[in-house]
Amino acid sequence: MELILISLFISFLALDITIAFQVLVSSPIFAGPILGWILGDVWLGFEMGFLFQLLWLSKIPAGAYIVPEGNIASMIAVTLVLLLQEFGFPNTTLVMVFLVAILISYLGALLTLFYRKLNGKILNLIIKEVESVHFKIMLILEMGSMFIYFFGVFLLTYLSLLLSIQLLPVFIQSIGSLFENQFVIVKPVIVGIGLASVYPILREAIHQNLGKKFEKR
């Protein structure tokens, strides 16, 4: 029951990514602490949000470009870390969860692609209804489209959490007993990879600012 409720909550927050509002609450540094608070460890929620934030930040959803669904992946990752902490081996848990998160970000992008193709069918329906002078149906179809996305994210989240909670403890215990001490580097490596992925944005910002100053001179 807890998994269903948390999956529903993640699906609701996921609407913020593109479908509705877009006020940033689905970003890892916001969603992490909220999920941490719900699952009883707000401090860990903050830490996980911090770790996962930079990874997807440079992926700009311009035009029809479909980006990795990093926010959904991060929310699932934060939930997994919070739920799996009872098994010990925190570094190994984070290694496993990170790998799951990358896979989910890919599956989430596929979900978005499928959803956008489905919306093409909804456009056809809307055009047909408009020609028949039925306009309120547009609102119903819009709500329906949003619900389909919500349900798709719910399925992705619920199945990911369910499978991960069944399978990961075995890997965490077997791998963790061997390499837990070596995996102490996992947090700085994740932040390092994240920082490297936002490097193009930073380079552009610095280049433009310095460029302007040189132009003025």
Added chain:
Amino acid sequence: MKKDERPETPRIINKWDLFQVFLASFFMQAVWNFRSLISIGFSICFFPVLGKLCATPEMRREFFRRHLTFFNAHPYFASFALGVSIRLEEMRVAGETGVTETIGRLKELLISPLGAIGDRLFWATIKPAALIFGMVGIFIAPHVWQKFVVLLVTFLMYNIPHFYYRFEGILEGYNHPHDIHRYISQQRFEVLRSLFVYILIVSALSLIVFYSYSLIRSEPINFLFFLLAVLFTIFLHRIIRNFYLVTLGSFLFFLLVAILFL
């Protein structure tokens, strides 16, 4: 006299109507599709003013035929096109001729600037600046309540310009439909963009300094892995363009290095 200041065109849309359009605009990308992109969400934004703009079902049908065609823009900056469309539709209701062609033409002309300016300002500058600022705050704030204050500041830092341009875009588009290009030039947003570029640079440098310092103080080997992860991933990004391969490749490489040498 400017075109959009013609006294003969009466205004039937009030600010409350425009505010309702503003609220509807939060669902602008709800039915994003590959054929008409954001046109469904854009069309649904007109529902609060539809009764005033189209008296009969046939007029509404024509209205949606006009607006369900291909349209795309940055979701926040599409509000400029919304305002322009509402005012021009209002002029059409008042009996001005040739307005329907103008609506289509203006919307087409607005696609590129509204997309380019919005993406550059929000996705490439304000969003990373606000979130990296938030990360620094969360990292250095010692107490949970202070971290929540940082989140609140981050939320406001991003959403004040977001809400402002969403609403102001509708108002400006509505008040200046024929010379809207004057209000959406790159120069107009340059001061705000420069401010957030500074926030982005200072926040990113602060993050690197604070995070590196904490790693050096606690476990210097972690700092070495952090530094190498940054450099190695930048290198991988240059030779491989695939996000998944680069991220996974870099991550697995450092796990292997740790297993072999630690």
